[in-house]
Amino acid sequence: MISFLNQLMPNVFQYYKELGQALVDTLYMVSVSGIIGAIIGIPAGVALVVTRKGNILENKMVYSILGTVVNILRAIPxxxxxxxxxxxxRFIVGTTIGTIGAIVxxxxxxxxxxxRQIESTLLEVDSGVIEAAKSMGSSPMEIIFRVLILEGLPxxxxxxxxxxxxxxxxxxxAGTVGGGGLGDFAIRYGYQYFKTDIMVVTIIILLIIVNIVQFIGEFLMKKLSH
Structure with a gap:
């Protein structure tokens, strides 16, 4: 079996150490940027909901500024x-290349x-539940954490x-411009040297990672749904 795979994908076995490091780099980049992005994005999404017109912390200026910043960043490819x-x-991490340079x-x-995803999700929370919480004297922060986020958790x-x-x-x-990870591996060892097996294996690995993330996400969503 190993001999057959070696014949089918000779270049992959030749660069298996580099492939392993590229996988680790990709997981590192996604994990770090995902955690920091969530720390920034979730509060921003909540703020977009609660400061919009007619909501518990209505503030036209905050909503307009935050919404504009979000729209501008989302519009840029x-x-x-x-x-x-x-x-x-370069100012934040001291470099623009490698996995560290790609994280920013x-x-x-x-x-x-x-x-925007959080905003869309929380806007679907039943307004009647929010009104009920307000009528019982809940503070805005209590409504945010005990109603909005809890009801919209799935x-x-x-x-x-x-x-x-x-x-x-x-x-x-990011890997195509020196960001490291699987993209960089595919371009450096596959595309530039016309090694099709490396490109194919890289794509398969990315598909596997995506499907694992999708499976875990859907599993947690079903567990949290009520």
Whole structure:
């Protein structure tokens, strides 16, 4: 079996150490940027909901400014964003290449995406439940944590799942411009040297990761649904 696989994918076995490191780099980039992006994006999404007109903390200025920033960042294609914030990336982490250099633009890309996903999810929470909480004297913070987030938790989990899947895609794009990870491995050892087996195996690995994330996300969403 090993002999057959070696004949089928000779280049993959030749660069298996580099492939393993590329996989670790991708998981590292996605994990770090995903966690930081969620820390920024979830509160931003909640703020977009509670400060909109007619909601518990209505504030037109905050909603307009936050919504505009989110819209601008979401409108920029990731490849352009990578280069556009190069000075910011260099200022924050001291480099614009490798996995460390890719994390900053990944955060800039995923945080606004999460914010809009969270906003969309929380807007689906039954307004009657919110009104009931207000009538019982709940404070805005109590409504946010005990009603909005708790009622919308399955949707929040699903939103984060989609965000992570997008991050995997973004990380592969980052690899094409020196960001490291599986994208970099595929370009460096596969595309540039016309080694099709490396390209195919990289794609298969990315598909497996995406499907695992999707499965876990859907499992958690079903467990949290009520």
């Amino acid at each position: 990731f490849v352009i964003l990578l280069t556009a914030i190069t000075p910011v990336t 633009p990944l955060i800039f890309a995923v945080a606004p995406f999460i914010a 949707g929040v989990v699903y939103a984060l799942t989609i965000a992570i899947i997008n991050l995997i895609s973004y990380s592969a794009v």
